[in-house]
Amino acid sequence: MRSKIFKLTERLSTVQLIVLYYVTAVVISTILISLPISLKSNVDISLIDAIFTSVSAISVTGLSTIPINEVLSVPGTFIFAVILQFGGIGIMTLGTFFWLILGKKIGLRERKLIMTDQNQFALSGIVKLIRQILVLIITIEAIGAFILGVYFLRYFPTWQEAFLQGFFASVSATTNAGFDITGESLIPFAHDYFVQFINILLLIIGAIGFPVLIEVKEYLKYKEKVPFHFSLFAKVTTFTFFGLVVIGTILIYLFEFNHFFVGKTWHEAFFYSLFQSVTSRNGGLATMDVNDFSIPTLVLLCILMFIGASPSSVGGGIRTTTFAIMVLSIYSYARGQSRVKVFKREIVLDDIVKSYIVISTAVMICSLAVMVLAYIEPQFSLMEIMFEVSSAFGTTGLSMGITADLSIAGKAVIIVLMFIGRIGIFSFLFLIRGVPEKEKYRYPKERIIIG
Numbered sequence: 001m002r003s004k005i006f007k008l009t010e011r012l013s014t015v016q017l018i019v020l021y022y023v024t025a026v027v028i029s030t031i032l033i034s035l036p037i038s039l040k041s042n043v044d045i046s047l048i049d050a051i052f053t054s055v056s057a058i059s060v061t062g063l064s065t066i067p068i069n070e071v072l073s074v075p076g077t078f079i080f081a082v083i084l085q086f087g088g089i090g091i092m093t094l095g096t097f098f099w100l101i102l103g104k105k106i107g108l109r110e111r112k113l114i115m116t117d118q119n120q121f122a123l124s125g126i127v128k129l130i131r132q133i134l135v136l137i138i139t140i141e142a143i144g145a146f147i148l149g150v151y152f153l154r155y156f157p158t159w160q161e162a163f164l165q166g167f168f169a170s171v172s173a174t175t176n177a178g179f180d181i182t183g184e185s186l187i188p189f190a191h192d193y194f195v196q197f198i199n200i201l202l203l204i205i206g207a208i209g210f211p212v213l214i215e216v217k218e219y220l221k222y223k224e225k226v227p228f229h230f231s232l233f234a235k236v237t238t239f240t241f242f243g244l245v246v247i248g249t250i251l252i253y254l255f256e257f258n259h260f261f262v263g264k265t266w267h268e269a270f271f272y273s274l275f276q277s278v279t280s281r282n283g284g285l286a287t288m289d290v291n292d293f294s295i296p297t298l299v300l301l302c303i304l305m306f307i308g309a310s311p312s313s314v315g316g317g318i319r320t321t322t323f324a325i326m327v328l329s330i331y332s333y334a335r336g337q338s339r340v341k342v343f344k345r346e347i348v349l350d351d352i353v354k355s356y357i358v359i360s361t362a363v364m365i366c367s368l369a370v371m372v373l374a375y376i377e378p379q380f381s382l383m384e385i386m387f388e389v390s391s392a393f394g395t396t397g398l399s400m401g402i403t404a405d406l407s408i409a410g411k412a413v414i415i416v417l418m419f420i421g422r423i424g425i426f427s428f429l430f431l432i433r434g435v436p437e438k439e440k441y442r443y444p445k446e447r448i449i450i451g
Helices: 002-011 014-034 047-058 074-089 091-101 108-117 126-154 159-174 193-207 210-222 232-256 266-283 295-307 320-334 349-376 382-393 408-423 425-432
Strands: none
Touching (some): 014 047, 014 408, 014 425, 047 074, 047 408, 074 126, 126 159, 126 193, 126 210, 193 232, 193 266, 232 266, 266 295, 295 320, 295 382, 349 408, 349 425, 382 408, 408 425
16 A cells, blocks of 8 residues: 555656645644544534635635634644644645654655745755754744743733733744634734734744745854855845835825724824735734725735735745736836846846746636636625635735635635645646647747737
């Protein structure tokens, strides 16, 4: 039996094997959160809700059909936090960690799996990368848990509850999972700017991308010894990420100035705008009910969630660099330039083509999902459906409150979107394509009128 399974996995491509691992993780997670030890007494959940919650956890989305604070026991909360780690940091990253502990040699096939899971270009230094990611994320989560746990002593009656809330909040924010055990996300801390600030930092650390974090770490470590140059990826990612945060904050403030922010102080309006802009990158946490926002703001949040986080991060969506390359290529073409240049570097044509493939495929998938949900869930408005689809694809977790009321078919659509958002568009395309055949001949080229 074992040899048959081994032979089967040998025939699978790297992407197919990665997807198989994620599907396996969903199955195991579904079993774990359905165990009696994971649930509070006299609480039971249906199979579809267990699957939905597991996919949401593995994809670190945060959409949920059940109130996990009312369903999960204390041991279940810790089990769920571990599941979020596998989803946020990556199956292969944590798998490599366990391989290293057990003394297993990391072979070529394992390195290829890690490279695919982390969107890397080369095999060299891949194990070192994994070690750095693990040390960084676990250290950051531990610091966040301690700071929030100590601070939450003023909110919760016992130190055990305060540190449990701090631990889960830190894991959820750093992995950008969007889950909470308060039952109200961060709404109880809508006027506590310290809690919001810590969560904003953790959300940014999780969403900006592991390679960027590692480059920043290397810069701080070696800047006094040797000249350090950030990669083009780090520059484009950082500029785009924070550019979207700033633009999002400004637009939310302007859109809600005469709506939700009427009667609120400038600092209340600023923190509401800033937090919602950051959390729409991939966070899923909220300091307010998004239903209170106007339609223009909801549409803006849909766009931000669709773009999502950075590559090689805990987030989904089309990714920030994809969006950046699209904007840069449009700008270059409008100026009559045949090449796309940024930060004194030229972007490879293949990366530009890939960006448009990702964007067009994502638009088609999300448009199809909106049409299907609009047909099978006629009780919801188009805005509610668009928001849910954008949140699922971007693995964000924000919702206008329709998740729990979706039919089984509707939940299945959201499950597929969350899964595609987690593995990425290219992994999805590689999964469904057949074995590529080498071209034996080429046809004459001919121009087509465009536009």
